[in-house]
Amino acid sequence: MAGRGEVxxxxxxxxxxxxxxxxxxxxxxVFPIAGTFFSSFFSDVTFMGKKFIFLSNYTHAFSDPGFRQAFGFTLTFIAVAVPLELFIGTAFAVILDQELPLRGLWRACVLIPWAIPSAVSARIWQLIYNYGYGLANFIAVHSGLADGPVNWTGTASGSFIALLAADVWKTAPFVALIVLAGLQAVPSDLKAQARVDRATSFQVFRLVTLPLLKPVLTVALLFRTIDTLRIFDVIYVLTGGGPGGSTTSVSLYAYNYFAGGDFGYGSAVSMLLFMVSFGLSWLYVRLAGFGEAA
Amino acid sequence: MKKIYLPLLAAALAAFSACSKKPAELVFSVGGAPNEIEVWERIIKRFSEEKGVPASLLRQPTDSDQRRQGLLVPLKSEKANPDVFLADIAWIGQFAASGWLEDLAPYAAKDGTDLKPFWPKVVDFADRYNGQLSALPAYVDAGLLYYRTDLLNKYGFKAPPATWPELLSVSLKIQAGEKKANPDFFGFVWQGAQYEGLVCDFLEFASSGEKAIAFSDGVVKLDTPENIRALTFMRDTIAKNRISPPNTYTEMKEEEVRTFFQEGKAAFERNWPYAWGLHQQADSPVKGKVGIAPMPRFPGGTSVSTLGGWHIAVSRFSDDKAGAWELVKYITSPAVQKELALELGWNPGRMDVYSDKEVLKAYPHFAHLEKIFANAYPRPNIPYYTQVSSILQRHLNSALSGASEPGAALKAAESEMNEAAARYR
Incomplete structure (x- = not known):
């Protein structure tokens, strides 16, 4: 790295x-995280006074059915939503990378969902799924796909899919944006060379473009996983965690405890969330080999 | 370089300190719709002028969860601001037990304020905590049964149903006739989404007064025949008897229920008194066709209206408690309570306003409300109410969705609620 500008x-x-x-x-x-960590060792309930209980909040979390349900939901949601976001986002990026007429316009359009605040877009989806006057039921009933209106968020799986659609719609553009930047950094002479060697378009993508996209995809994966881990606003607005608590995320669960005045347990739940996201980040960075000389 | 940063830092610090309030100004924290805030602004301005106490309004959002959050932070960090605020009846237990609320009893005793015009039951259940007077009612709420007078006539019913089985049979009959012309018509709409409103409705279906959710020494018994009967009935209104729409347990909160009924798509509605004024608006399809009645009960049970409402309290960290008490007295005074009723349709916190001629002329239904409020039942007034309520909401909603059986759901809720109670006692 030694060069003329070396300091x-x-x-x-x-x-x-x-x-x-x-x-x-x-x-x-650092300060808020340390504060949360500190307060997670206390029984810090507004109406009970503060008491040092060391790990009791954590041991309680593992036996708390509400926390386990929320944790299970959050992990399942990540496992399904993030790969879907990456797939759809990459597909969009590849399309937008082509020499299309009005390319700038398409790019701007794809980014709109990402630019809308989550609470607003969740509200839009809530109106789409609405039982009485929602767009989804309007289409389902008028096209003859359903005999009558469907209660989209009526079951745990229905709510899950409803949230999935709302979340992927909003965040796939973010993946598209990052991957598009990566695509533009792929040297065009490499692709041209592959074509000279009679590689098909798919082969060019799979053997030339994709390997070069690996760092960018890892970044997208990392961002999306951490972001989905702390998913809150879409759920708060769209399902409120229902039905029967089946779509309560860990963030929403922690929030409910803070609202009820239990800062100690709320902090412990938040710390568990932080530890999981820290662990995942570390794993991704290790796997992607960012630490080695790039 | 340092020369640039230091003034910047100083400016930032100055900006921060400018945010803290000037001493000796009362801050009243209140949320609500824009028209409500407007009325509050006027009341606070007049209070300042009349009493010579400078006071200002700290606006909060309409959403009740966010209003609570906005109070939790300054109170937990013992800020002198806000001095006075409105609190939902369901928060008072937590706030009082946290030692955040000033005992108002000595102030009332000192200047001989008469507390008799307030419903004794409301004050005893909601505002008295461990012998202290934590708050005073500014707005009283209780669940009501709204019914369509024209439809009852049309199908030959003389009076609204007094029991739940009766409500079911009347609903089925009206619905069978009305669905022919209006396939979206349902007999009865109520609040079944997973939120606090579901617990309020559950207490009313249970028709066993406070016994439905009663903590004695931190132990609750939910798995009772009365509660199972109520939850089964609630579930069956949706999937089995179909007198309530399928989205009852996913989307139905106060406003969804209110608009559904107002569009003429239901014969019965469970809602708070605020819906009355909106049903009677000029452009409302049900204008002049609505009656109100006490909530139905199960045979052998009692009619239960869940008590709700907003209460006014003084922060224990206030730097002008005497001024704060003046504001409490002012807002709960007959004149201001009457003004809130006439301007916003609020249900006054004191009984004497309900017999006021001008108020009765504008709101004839207030004559019924007075009796219903006198018999309203509170939710458990315990500091850990929020925690146990969210457990209960989860299990009730699960039973409504058909994911669990009513008996099993109540049993699971009971054991989780008892665990929570053990943690918080």
Missing amino acids: VTGGREAYFFIAPLLLFVFAFI
């Missing part, structure tokens, strides 16, 4: 320039 001195200067960022990270990330 030889200036350790102190560097700290000075990095200080605002470090300050920001400490004030808004």
Whole structure:
């Protein structure tokens, strides 16, 4: 890496320039996490006073049916939603990478769902699924696909699929954006060379483009997994965690405890969420080999 | 370089400190629809002028969960701001037990404020906690049965049903006739979504007064024949008897139920009194065709209206408690309570306003409300109510969806609620 612009001195200067960022990270990330971690060792309920109970909040979480249900739901949702988002997002990116007429317009259109705040888009989906006047039932009934209106969010699996559609619709554009940037970094002479060697379009994609996209896809996977792990707004608006608690995410579960005044248990649940997302991030980064010389 | 950062930092600090309030100004925190906020603004301004106590309004959103969140943070961190606020009846137990609410009894005793005009039962159940007077009612709510007078006449019924089985048979009969012209018609709409409203409705179906969800020494018994009968009846209104729409347990909250009935698509509706004024609006299809009655009961049970409403309380961390008490007295005074009733259709927190001629002229149904409020039943007034309620909501909703049997759902709820109670006692 040695080059003309190499900085030889200036350790102190560097700290000075990095200080605002470090300050920001400490004030808004490290400090709150440490605070949550600290408070997770306490029975900190507004109406009971504070008491050190060490790991009791954590042991309680593992035997708490509500937490287990929420944890199971969240992991299942990630396992289904994230691969779907990556697949659809990559497909969009590949299409948008082609020399299409009005390409700029299509790109902007695909990004719209991502630009809409989640609470607003969840509200839109709620109106689509509405039993009495929703678009989904309008189409189902008028096209003859269903005899009468369908209660889309009436079962655990129905709610799951409803949430899945709303979430994938919103976040696949984000994946498309990242992958599109990656696609544009793939040297076109490599692809041209492969074509000279009589590779089909699919082979070019699979053998040339895809391997070069690996770092970008890993980043997308990482972002989407962590983001889905803390899913809250779509669920809060769309199903409220129902029916029968079947779509309660860990974040929503923790939120309910904070609202009820139990800051200790709410913190422990949040910390478990943080640990899982930290562990997953570490795993992804290891697997993608970011740590090695790139 | 440092020269640039220091002034910036100073400016940021100055901006932060500017956010903290000037001393000796009362801050009243209240949420609601824009028209409600407008009325509050006016009341607070007039209070400042009349009493010479500077006061301002801290606006909160309409959503009740967010309003609670907005109070939880300053109270937990013992901020002097807000001094006075409105709290939902279901939060008072938690807030009082957390030591966040100033005992109002000494203030009332000192200046001889008469508490008799408030419903004794409402004050005793909701506002008294461990012998202290935590709040006073500013707005009283209770569940009502709304019915279509024209449809009852049309199908030859003289009076609204007094029992749940009766409501079922009347609903089935009206529905059979009405569905011919209007396939979207249903007999009875109520709140079945997974949220606090479901617990309120459950208490009413149970028709066993406070016994339906009673904690004694931190132990609750839910798996009772009365409760199983109620939950089975609730579930059967949807899937089996089909007098309630299929989305009852997924989408039906107050407003969904209210619009469904208002569109003329139901014969009966369970809702709070606020729906009355909206049903009577000029453009309402059911205008002039609506009656209200006490909630039905099971034979041998009692008619139950779940008590709701907003109460006014003073923060224990307030820096002007005397001024705060003045504001509490002002807002619960007959004049302001009457103003809130006339302007917003609010149900006054004190009984004397219900016999006011002007109020009765505008809201003839207030004559019925007074009796219904006198017999309303509260939800358990315990500090950990939020936690046990969310467990109960989950299991009730699960039974409504058919994912679990009523008996099993109540049993599971009971054991989880008892565990929660053991943790929080």
